Amino acid sequence: MSSINDFAFKIATVNGTGSASANSLLMQAIFRMGIPVSGKNVFPSNIQGLPTWYEIRVNRDGYTARPSEMDLVVALNPETYAKDVAAVRPGGYLLYDSSWPLPPALRRDGIKILGVPFGTMCVEAFEGDRARTLMRNISYAGALAALLSIDMEVVSAMLNEKFARKKALLESNFKAMRLGYDYAMAHFDCPLSFHLEAMDATRDSILLDGNTACGLGAVFAGATVGAWYPITPSTSLMEAFKEYAERWRVDKATGHRKYALIQAEDELSAAGMVLGAAWAGARSFTATAGPGISLMSEFIGLGYYAEIPGVFVDVQRTGPSTGMPTRTQQGDLLSIAYLSHGDTKHIALFPANPEECFYLTTQAFDLAERFQTPVFIVSDLDIGMNDWMCPRLKWNDRYRPDRGKVLDAAELAEVKKFARYADTGGGVPARTLPGVSPKGAYFTRGSGHTSAATYTEDADEYREVVDRLARKLATAGEAVPGPEIDPHDGASIGIVSLGGCHAAVREALHQLRSSGVAAEYMRVRGFPFGASVRDFMTKHRRYFIVEQNRDAQLRSLLAIETGTPLEKMVPVLDYGGLPLTAGFVVNEIARQLRVLQTPSLPGIPDAPLAGATRGVE
Amino acid sequence: MSSINDFAFKIATVNGTGSASANSLLMQAIFRMGIPVSGKNVFPSNIQGLPTWYEIRVNRDGYTARPSEMDLVVALNPETYAKDVAAVRPGGYLLYDSSWPLPPALRRDGIKILGVPFGTMCVEAFEGDRARTLMRNISYAGALAALLSIDMEVVSAMLNEKFARKKALLESNFKAMRLGYDYAMAHFDCPLSFHLEAMDATRDSILLDGNTACGLGAVFAGATVGAWYPITPSTSLMEAFKEYAERWRVDKATGHRKYALIQAEDELSAAGMVLGAAWAGARSFTATAGPGISLMSEFIGLGYYAEIPGVFVDVQRTGPSTGMPTRTQQGDLLSIAYLSHGDTKHIALFPANPEECFYLTTQAFDLAERFQTPVFIVSDLDIGMNDWMCPRLKWNDRYRPDRGKVLDAAELAEVKKFARYADTGGGVPARTLPGVSPKGAYFTRGSGHTSAATYTEDADEYREVVDRLARKLATAGEAVPGPEIDPHDGASIGIVSLGGCHAAVREALHQLRSSGVAAEYMRVRGFPFGASVRDFMTKHRRYFIVEQNRDAQLRSLLAIETGTPLEKMVPVLDYGGLPLTAGFVVNEIARQLRVLQTPSLPGIPDAPLAGATRGVE
């Protein structure tokens, strides 16, 4: 099969040198050529001077999971030469800076090595270290444009937009771009066998990251109070909320804000502010990562037991503890499901991509208020911080928030005596907001309380309330977004996954099916699991549970909540911190199927594909 | 069957009035008469003025779980008259203060009502409100002594000991005791049909609470640093440690302490101090309850990933959130097993009684250092704060601490390069202490690290360490105390339980078996579960999982860790906050067996026994 619009390449540089803009320039240009593309930024947990990688995958069929192998690697960071040259697929290309003689570390048989003297060219063309470093990045973009036949029209259009108000920068960027482009054109036969050809497959799409999508969702859902403490990789979510709130929520006349964004002193405080604001009647939310989830757990228990809404976004990173702050993982599933001491259970939503981040965020606010309990949006670094290609977001102007059972003064006037924690159906109580009516007054507490919100230490009165809470969460299980099921006639096995794994799993599913594996696929989207999830788990003899953590946490949740015995659920686990690849999923399932004595499959290599699990090297 | 030395009674009073001492006087006297006895204190979460109950059970066979029904109730608190009179078993007795006419609330058919004018007698006999209130309590003890034929010799001996140095108090106590005793003797035919007769069944026993036992265990295990933040019901544990450390750890000459007990500013800090001290080489520990566990979760994740020992006692109380601080529960099992975000798993020990609290505490320190990880002792309010009858504690002077793999200067001199996080067998690494040798220096961090303790963001290097951690915890699963199994030939069902439930379950087991239910019993004592637990879970078609929480958390752990499908495990759940009764267990299992279409059992009532789950009323 030809490799027009179907290949991958990556650029290895040093962070804080401005390569980021060159990389997104490349990706965006390809996107504007109408070709499906994705970019994964693999960056270090510091601000300047450490190795960083940017992986770009082009796929005409729209498979945009992280690529399993690299056709071309641009190696500009001596510290990682060894890793980078090893990452080139047999027969692939390595592009390096030939300002210096080819370093031994870069020599390798079976690959083609291309040198461009980026350094010297930029030293000659530009003044000053900073400019030279920056322009060097643009010049490799130029070389790639030539090698992969990126449309220079598109590129210049973008540069013109970007530097519309910065003439000088515009020129130097053009110049640098040209340096690389012309050199490549002159010295190599461009384009390479794998390259780009304009398509029309991105017209209705956008490039969006999940944190921006969540922030946007919060603005559109009418959230007015956000409280947070900065933590990678969630920070840009609150920044996005601020950006759009500043755009759309500021009173033109007075310059006053129709929102409050509070940078708390820590995550405990942020969680408390979210609950306090929701208790007073606002739609409130926060975003954090694993360490913040641990710190919020006492307050989450209060929210659960005192029945206070609140939206909590966990942009997961690699744990445990501080872990790898700039790597992805799905390691907080079990923690979140039952967060806090005592008997608790929480609503959680699992977006698979930035598009879903937007829609599930608005839905999270509705669920939180309807069920009067904390709701988690379980995102991750890959979804949250990388640009994904997805359909344009749409908004239905008929949407109105579901505020749940909130009694106003009029309704209160009707009731004989308001009982805050009594069942009004499906385990859901009615609540009141402070300031509305003396009749609505009640006492909120995390200590033992009766259905009338009075203090108790009595076994029956205590149980009446916690039993209702259990019923309430069961009701919620049917209200959360149901699983997305991809059925398959005569399927012999089921594949189950969630969140960011989806992109790789659907690609793997395609490969598996085309190589004869009759598999059905379920992606869970909400917790507690509803009947449809339980049904799916009874259909097959064997399931493969694909997730990004060491301990098969989704599998554990399925065991606890659906009763599926472990031996029916084969774990497929990738937890090195990098986005999942289809190759890994295919290899693992194929290997397992072999282990499970099923006839070996056509077209599936015996050894795992290189790079599939080997991380950035 | 006669009811000599086989009955139960309870006293309903108001807290802060000194009834506590009268109650323990009664219990201790019975104990000294050589009769197996137990006392359950059901007290409120405030300091003075609210209802409190004390339940005493006498059982010649040594069954000392909370009684299922009351033969006699002493009702001295008008606020709870209704509850208290209802708690008397049909045909049982109610004792009230006849200083005032019998209040309507106390009238009930089918029970016998005895009145003693405690109030008036004490007003006449003593001066001042305080003295009168206090003495009134002693006088009801006197009346009970007459009704139940408590040996007055024993009682006076105890008073003499107690008030050896307080003549005045001694006299008034005698006087008050006599008032009640003589009145009862004169007006009722004492003793009642159920009463006491001296035995010789307590010679080798003591009365001990679990918090004292844990504190004592920490002293004997050589713990030198304790850090804590006060919280009911764990506070008395650290107080016990202090008491015995002051007794045995103070240098006679200088008056200097060979221990440090730090009252931290909160639980986060306490957990950090424990880890800091253990990192520096001390045996360190803390005690807390559910809310503290939630607050410690970030630090526990650090302890797990950076591999730092530490002993954490959770004296569970009723959750979630602040819950009912003076009620018991087993609601933190799931939280503790996987505490903190990311992939984690922790060693946990489940003492069933104060005796085991002592031995498992010493073992916890060995496990913590051997596996270089936080170890939890999962106790509860019933075990921790109530006096249990148990065998005298013994100490083996040949015991020496297992400090695990700690390299000293000499050993370090041998090694070429010390790699802190490399596997030295069974997934366990070797560690060094600060101050010992330049060669032992390494950097401890909760961020991604290699087996040589250097910082990493590399997938393989990261996985090498977390995979070893998984192996380490698996090894630990075989090192923790194994389950206690009570086998039964031709058993058709298995019963599984843990911790404080044991007393009631073994009594229930006896009743079930004697009524023809062929059941085998396993009490798990440690987590992660080892092979013997897994084996037991494969033997039977059906299991009853008895625990004190709403969500069947032990059952969830068994599902996750042993793969047992849920439908094989029938939950038996008691979570009203009071200690478990055998009646409840028997009724639940009988009911379930009926539900499960097994032939109805002889000798098992159809309706649950009164009081079994109904709490204090």
Add this chain to the structure above:
Amino acid sequence: MTSIQKPPVRHPSLQQNTLGLTRRDYEGAMSTLCAGCGHDSVTAAIVQAFWELDVPPHRAAKLSGIGCSSKTTAYFMKQSHGFNAVHGRMPAIATGANAANKDLVYIGISGDGDSLSIGLGQFCHAIRRNVNLLYVLENNGVYGLTKGQFSASADIGSKSKGGEANVQPPIDPVLLALTLGATFVARSFSGDKTQLVPILKAGLRHKGFGLIDIISPCVSFNDHESSTKSYRFTREHYTEMTAVDFVPLRREITSDSETAGASAVSVTMHDGSVVRLRRVAEEYDPTNRDAAYAHVRALQQRGEIATGLLYVDTSANDMHAVNRTVDRPLVDIPFEELCPGSAALDSLMEEFR
């Protein structure tokens, strides 16, 4: 004789305030604290203050942490929403609630353990944000509810009931607040209702974070000889810096002499009502942060406890003013004003290409 019956804080007089409400309408559930607990006296003063200020009970919100002190929110104003948060975390709840609805009257009740140990960070940051909240710290030097351990406000040498002397230096919430830039700082004594009520009223009217550190003895665990937080010790070492007199908005101020003069400063609150501070200690200037700090320290060194409204700054902006939020409470803004709508989203999409 049996259960110690403590009637809810009662006021014989059935006199009505301008809302036609009696003090009884400002009372709450029956106290479950120990007979004689200082906290119950504070509760009584709070009832009086709210009644005198004519605050509609349902327009007030009562917040607290965990502790005997924190329980007191249940013992006044049963017609107000109340919130027992988790231990030491009331400031976060109050900050969030205030962010959502700025128009309620917020009173937060805490203890020395709740505020100065586990809650110290939140306490300090709420001060920094100048959240519009009256923060009442019922200070007894011990953890009452957990049976008498020393708190971070216990003085060195002060003895526990068991006879053990405290060895850790105390944290003085007043000096701390002054250092952190608090805009209203007062200290009083649960036993001095005449001083307490007007200070509470001034604090409730202050637009910003108002701290009142109230020495409120724990009769069960810290009211004995050799305790420096006992009723007796407090009475003996009590020095009043300023006597407070609160002049509600509606009672117009007739003559200058009534408000100012050599021995008095008068401070106009945001709503126009006036607080008159009569200097008891001559030279004392309650509008000078550094002077206030120095005076409190000086008295401390003499073993005296400075009380009264020690510092006030009505010029500082509260959290909302600082963040420039709209005048309407955020909870009152209709969804239509909050959601940008489909057109806005559609055009935004172009920026993502």
Add this chain to the structure above:
Amino acid sequence: MTSIQKPPVRHPSLQQNTLGLTRRDYEGAMSTLCAGCGHDSVTAAIVQAFWELDVPPHRAAKLSGIGCSSKTTAYFMKQSHGFNAVHGRMPAIATGANAANKDLVYIGISGDGDSLSIGLGQFCHAIRRNVNLLYVLENNGVYGLTKGQFSASADIGSKSKGGEANVQPPIDPVLLALTLGATFVARSFSGDKTQLVPILKAGLRHKGFGLIDIISPCVSFNDHESSTKSYRFTREHYTEMTAVDFVPLRREITSDSETAGASAVSVTMHDGSVVRLRRVAEEYDPTNRDAAYAHVRALQQRGEIATGLLYVDTSANDMHAVNRTVDRPLVDIPFEELCPGSAALDSLMEEFR
């Protein structure tokens, strides 16, 4: 040209200290901070101070929280045990470690976010306990590692890189520490190694909690015009109160004039070494807590930053002295001395009957 190679902090001189170690022996891993980060200068000063004090590297312990500042513990003394705790919680780890082994030299490194936001409570309580630890606060007014949000030490009006002005009042760790009874309080500047090194040495010798607030500019996010934590601003508003001169134990003090005199106070540390403080600002008395507080405030009002060793009290007891623990480190006590043994247990059993 590619990866920005920053050599580990280097010192040409191979001069040896009394242990025969060169400065190189006190260096650590290569810094991964931004070129020009103030923190790297602090690292260099720390290397110098430890080297000059002849501290055997393995007898020191380096502790920190999380942040760019907290990373620096990896960049000096590779032969010492190091500990990156969790964010804001280093004081607890340090307290526990010090409780277990009092004989190590403890240095804790933190940032303004780590210490004054999430870690404020622990910071204050470590001061209260007077834990024997030198606490270095690398203060840059922002959260560097999370890309430049304002921290609690940012001054009002100070602008972010994005041009936004900070609106929250700052917390001054120096005033806070003085208020909480800290026993050693200093402030310096990463750019002033001459002032920094002797202060670090004095702090390392101080037996108790020593705070050094070091203004340490963040070149990536807070070193621009209109930032009040930039190199330029700091240099311009810098005022030295006391110049420190550290006289190690072994160098005996010859003449009075050398140690005292009109313009100097000399403070003898627990180990006998002497710190000489030359009053730069006349009248300044670094042994008077209230005077120190007043001076710092006064300068602040003039827009100046008071630096130097601002306050020291060598008479106060550290955590161990206060708790009367034995002189030997607890980790050195053999088990035999810790375990009461079977006889003791047997007799205790009688008390439980």
